[in-house]
Amino acid sequence: MIADPILDVADITVEYSTAGEPARAVDHVSFQVARGEFLGIVGESGCGKSTLLFAIAQLLSPPAELVSGSVTFKGRDMVGLVGETLRAMRWRDYSVVMQSAMNALNPVKTVAAQYEDAMRAHGMSDRRRIRARSQEVLALVGIDAIHLKSYPHQLSGGMRQRVMIAMALLLSPELIVMDEPTSALDVVAQRSLMVQVKELQRRLGFAVIFVTHDMSLVGHFSDRLAVMYAGRIVEIGPTRPLFANPQHPYTRGLLDSFPSVYGPKVPLTGIPGAPPDLSDLPSGCRFRPRCPKVMPRCAEIEPALYVSGEAHVRCLLYELADG
Amino acid sequence: MAEETAPLLETRALARHFHIGGLFSTARLHAVDDLDLVIRPREILAVVGESGSGKSTIARLLAKVYEPTSGDILFRCRSLRDVRTRADLLAYRGQVPMVFQDPFSSLNPVHPIGYALLRGLALHQPSLSANEREAAAVRALESVGLSPARQVMARYPHEMSGGQRQRVGFAQALSYQPSLVLADEPVSMLDVSIRIGVLNLMARLCAEDGISFLYITHDIASARYVSHRIVVMYAGRVAESGPTEDVLHRPVHPYTRLLLSAVPDPRAPITLTAADTGEPPRVVNPGEGCRFRRRCPLAVAKCATMTPMLSQAAPGHQAACHVTAPSGPTPK
Ligand SMILES: Nc1ncnc2c1ncn2[C@@H]1O[C@H](COP(=O)(O)OP(=O)(O)OP(=O)(O)O)[C@@H](O)[C@H]1O
Ligand SMILES: Nc1ncnc2c1ncn2[C@@H]1O[C@H](COP(=O)(O)OP(=O)(O)O)[C@@H](O)[C@H]1O
Ligand code: SF4
Ligand code: SF4
Ligand SMILES: [Mg+2]
Ligand SMILES: [Mg+2]
Numbered sequence: 001m002i003a004d005p006i007l008d009v010a011d012i013t014v015e016y017s018t019a020g021e022p023a024r025a026v027d028h029v030s031f032q033v034a035r036g037e038f039l040g041i042v043g044e045s046g047c048g049k050s051t052l053l054f055a056i057a058q059l060l061s062p063p064a065e066l067v068s069g070s071v072t073f074k075g076r077d078m079v080g081l082v083g084e085t086l087r088a089m090r091w092r093d094y095s096v097v098m099q100s101a102m103n104a105l106n107p108v109k110t111v112a113a114q115y116e117d118a119m120r121a122h123g124m125s126d127r128r129r130i131r132a133r134s135q136e137v138l139a140l141v142g143i144d145a146i147h148l149k150s151y152p153h154q155l156s157g158g159m160r161q162r163v164m165i166a167m168a169l170l171l172s173p174e175l176i177v178m179d180e181p182t183s184a185l186d187v188v189a190q191r192s193l194m195v196q197v198k199e200l201q202r203r204l205g206f207a208v209i210f211v212t213h214d215m216s217l218v219g220h221f222s223d224r225l226a227v228m229y230a231g232r233i234v235e236i237g238p239t240r241p242l243f244a245n246p247q248h249p250y251t252r253g254l255l256d257s258f259p260s261v262y263g264p265k266v267p268l269t270g271i272p273g274a275p276p277d278l279s280d281l282p283s284g285c286r287f288r289p290r291c292p293k294v295m296p297r298c299a300e301i302e303p304a305l306y307v308s309g310e311a312h313v314r315c316l317l318y319e320l321a322d323g
Numbered sequence: 324m325a326e327e328t329a330p331l332l333e334t335r336a337l338a339r340h341f342h343i344g345g346l347f348s349t350a351r352l353h354a355v356d357d358l359d360l361v362i363r364p365r366e367i368l369a370v371v372g373e374s375g376s377g378k379s380t381i382a383r384l385l386a387k388v389y390e391p392t393s394g395d396i397l398f399r400c401r402s403l404r405d406v407r408t409r410a411d412l413l414a415y416r417g418q419v420p421m422v423f424q425d426p427f428s429s430l431n432p433v434h435p436i437g438y439a440l441l442r443g444l445a446l447h448q449p450s451l452s453a454n455e456r457e458a459a460a461v462r463a464l465e466s467v468g469l470s471p472a473r474q475v476m477a478r479y480p481h482e483m484s485g486g487q488r489q490r491v492g493f494a495q496a497l498s499y500q501p502s503l504v505l506a507d508e509p510v511s512m513l514d515v516s517i518r519i520g521v522l523n524l525m526a527r528l529c530a531e532d533g534i535s536f537l538y539i540t541h542d543i544a545s546a547r548y549v550s551h552r553i554v555v556m557y558a559g560r561v562a563e564s565g566p567t568e569d570v571l572h573r574p575v576h577p578y579t580r581l582l583l584s585a586v587p588d589p590r591a592p593i594t595l596t597a598a599d600t601g602e603p604p605r606v607v608n609p610g611e612g613c614r615f616r617r618r619c620p621l622a623v624a625k626c627a628t629m630t631p632m633l634s635q636a637a638p639g640h641q642a643a644c645h646v647t648a649p650s651g652p653t654p655k
Contacts, residue, residue: 044515044516156375186374187542187586188581188585214587216515254515257518261571261583265548269520270515270516270519272520
């Protein structure tokens with residue numbers, strides 16, 4: 001339990017209606033984010049990361065439906081907030097940088113015009129202040145003010161992502177939610193963007209939820225990590241111990257999927273198989289068909305999140321440890 | 324790697340420039356310059372570099388999708404200039420096929436997997452009978468771990484995962500019994516948990532079937548995992564090349580060191596070094612000078628006026644830098 005969290009996500013379940021059984025993309029997910037904290041959320045493609053972020057930001061639309069849960073931001077329940085109330089909070093209280101940041105920018109408007117729109121929507125109308133603030137946030141992400149006059153297509157992929165992050169900072173929110181902001185970038189650009197986000201966060205004190213499928217990248221920057229598998233959190237805990245001693249067999253598998261540039265060269269296996277179909281889950285533990293430690297009980301009992309060390313782990317191997 | 328084996332494929336002072344700007348513009352973008360590449364039999368050669376460094380251009384030159392602006396490409400000691408007829412070109416592309424980055428768009432969604440495989444075989448190996456084509460397709464699918472092959476052939480692309488689709492891409496290339504596969508970022512769109520499987524497949528095909536690979540990636544850790552030798556590209560030129568372990572453990576070029584410092588390694592200590600926010604330049608009508616000089620912490624006056632040539636740093640290991648590899652150019 002975190003005292004006075006900025007965000008409290010409790011028991012969120014989201015389903016996509018399909019022709020047959022609904023696909024439960026997020027299944028009873030709960031976590032909290034402390035003020036100024038950097039939380040990483042990792043997992044394979046399709047495990048529900050983006051859906052979870054949409055649910056938090058109240059951006060779900062059909063066929064997605066919030067089936068259960070509450071989202072409390074600074075003490076206020078966000079579920080069901082719509083229209084003006086929500087628009088007033090977005091950008092000012094929290095910002096969202098979406099997975100397709102490349103496409104989130106309007107291609108026919110300059111960076112300056114897009115920043116101006118966002119600030120005017122929040123009641124800022126003084127042109128000089130708008131201009132000054134635009135220059136200020138661009139400087140924060142290391143982009144020359146000359147690019148206020150640029151159109152998105154005139155910027156490289158890395159610059160476009162930084163322009164999006166600068167836009168998220170315009171109204172100094174207390175929480176920034178980012179969905180795979182670096183996936184389209186190469187390693188050098190990824191690293192430089194991460195270092196900048198981290199430095200900004202230290203300086204300005206906002207909290208970050210950072211979603212990615214690349215555990216090796218976020219692990220250098222996050223305070224805590226949540227690992228998702230097939231719609232559920234399977235392990236959550238402080239980053240360092242989680243890397244040093246991954247407990248869930250899936251977390252270990254993910255870590256063993258990264259070849260090292262420095263250590264001894266060892267053959268790796270990755271994780272054989274593929275994640276399950278969300279509308280046709282295996283009985284018991286969802287990771288069972290791919291788990292190297294599977295036991296007969298795993299087909300019968302669906303594991304809960306058990307306390308183990310500093311982490312919570314959804315695996316029957318830790319059932320007893322959780323006394 | 325046996326040093327003495329004749330190269331399978333070799334490039335000599337290969338360059339590719341693109342005309343950019345309007346009709347009357349004289350601007351030329353130098354995507355690749357002065358490239359001397361050697362790929363030996365039974366070898367995985369990795370080409371690494373940031374986006375825009377010219378990696379895909381190299382693959383497209385070797386696949387004969389682009390014609391060189393200057394320089395030459397020799398396959399089994401024969402210049403690709405002599406590959407002129409459509410039949411010659413198809414035969415060459417069967418010997419040196421390409422595997423693409425995007426397993427989601429490289430397969431036609433309206434046809435089952437088998438259709439693409441059989442059609443490719445009919446095109447590249449017209450001498451095979453229908454039965455032989457079928458057998459070749461089955462063999463190729465099984466060699467990439469997709470079995471039972473006949474069932475896989477009846478499936479549609481949307482019924483397969485990203486990793487399986489990428490294996491189909493490899494199976495298609497392998498069905499031609501190639502000697503060299505050009506793999507441009509073959510795993511970058513895949514989830515980390517399944518990337519290793521595809522890399523292991525490349526390593527096995529090289530070790531067991533003697534197929535060479537040109538493995539293009541911006542992920543140095545995966546390049547180290549599979550490659551024997553590595554070429555580091557920066558802004559269209561080779562910055563450093565050599566045996567993979569040697570280059571990665573004793574990097575000579577400042578750019579290689581920068582690339583290495585950016586690699587996320589979950590087993591390495593967690594560090595926060597200052598951000599390098601530089602980007603590789605778009606090389607338009609370049610003059611003399613090192614293309615890395617604006618980002619280089621070691622740059623000296625000479626770097627702005629003279630292009631550094633590759634010089635020997637260790638046996639088989641070369642770097643192009645006035646400061647860290649200063650000796651004269653390697654004799655040819
Ligand atoms: N519009 C939709 N209709 C039906 N199912 C959907 C829809 N959008 C997402 N899903 C399903 O919900 C699950 C979670 O999707 P989501 O996009 O949240 O995953 P993700 O972890 O963000 O994956 P990625 O890394 O590929 O973006 C997936 O199984 C996906 O197929
Ligand atoms: N057909 C083309 N026309 C104009 N410029 C091109 C073309 N193909 C590639 N380029 C340019 O050549 C450079 C190298 O591109 P590419 O080989 O695709 O890089 P990489 O694959 O390393 O990302 C880039 O600056 C790119 O914009
Ligand atoms: S509960 Fe069983 S199948 Fe699931 S992760 Fe633990 S050991 Fe593996
Ligand atoms: S030649 Fe000069 S600028 Fe280029 S890498 Fe060497 S020191 Fe740096
Ligand atoms: Mg997503
Ligand atoms: Mg490319």
